[in-house]
Amino acid sequence: VAPQLDAVRMSIAVWPWGSYLGDRAETEGCRLIVSNWQRNSHQTVPPLAKATGAYVNSALAKVGAQRAGYDDALMLTATGHIAEASAANLFVVRDGALFTPPVSDGILPGITRDSVITMARDLGLEVTERSIPRSEVYIADEAFLTGTAAEIVPVASVDERPLGAGGAGPVTKQLRELFRDVVGGRHDGYARWLERV
Numbered sequence: 001v002a003p004q005l006d007a008v009r010m011s012i013a014v015w016p017w018g019s020y021l022g023d024r025a026e027t028e029g030c031r032l033i034v035s036n037w038q039r040n041s042h043q044t045v046p047p048l049a050k051a052t053g054a055y056v057n058s059a060l061a062k063v064g065a066q067r068a069g070y071d072d073a074l075m076l077t078a079t080g081h082i083a084e085a086s087a088a089n090l091f092v093v094r095d096g097a098l099f100t101p102p103v104s105d106g107i108l109p110g111i112t113r114d115s116v117i118t119m120a121r122d123l124g125l126e127v128t129e130r131s132i133p134r135s136e137v138y139i140a141d142e143a144f145l146t147g148t149a150a151e152i153v154p155v156a157s158v159d160e161r162p163l164g165a166g167g168a169g170p171v172t173k174q175l176r177e178l179f180r181d182v183v184g185g186r187h188d189g190y191a192r193w194l195e196r197v
């Protein structure tokens with residue numbers, strides 16, 4: 001409990017990884033449940049840090065959701081706003097505009113979230129970072145999760161309430177196709193994001 005500042009060492013491991021939430025989630029969308037475990041708050045474990053210990057919080061939510069038969073959990077803040085999934089950020093689409101929870105709501109500000117915000121704005125879509133109450137997700141036209149592992153995965157339902165027409169809605173599809181082109185090096189406009197190895 002008294003870690004001292006030590007030299008930082010880093011290594012990078014690379015391995016093949018299938019779809020993070022499973023192939024069904026990729027095509028039909030993932031099924032989410034709101035967890036009764038609250039997301040770490042800014043007063044407990046800094047949520048902005050991708051710190052190993054903080055992941056007990058995510059693990060409790062994820063394992064609880066899987067045992068209940070869902071793909072992943074959405075975690076709330078102490079005030080009942082949606083923060084994020086166990087290891088991915090959330091976007092909702094209403095009337096063609098995108099909304100995503102702000103950093104002040106205890107999210108990890110994911111690099112994929114950041115990329116999606118940039119790509120969406122480049123496509124002329126409106127993106128607003130603001131608090132999202134639980135019930136607003138139920139009436140979203142579309143929703144999707146973002147993360148390095150998850151990439152962009154459509155949300156099929158939250159708490160058994162289906163979203164949109166099932167599968168990826170038009171905005172999710174448009175962003176997912178662009179994202180795949182970008183990470184696959186097929187889009188010159190975002191070449192600055194890629195590092196050739």
Ligand SMILES: Cc1ncc(COP(=O)(O)O)c(C=O)c1O
Pocket residue numbers: 058084085086087088089107108109110111112113146147148149
């Ligand atoms: C808690 C949490 N939120 C969001 C994300 C998505 O972040 P990124 O897009 O940087 O992978 C992750 C990824 O691991 C995460 O663990």
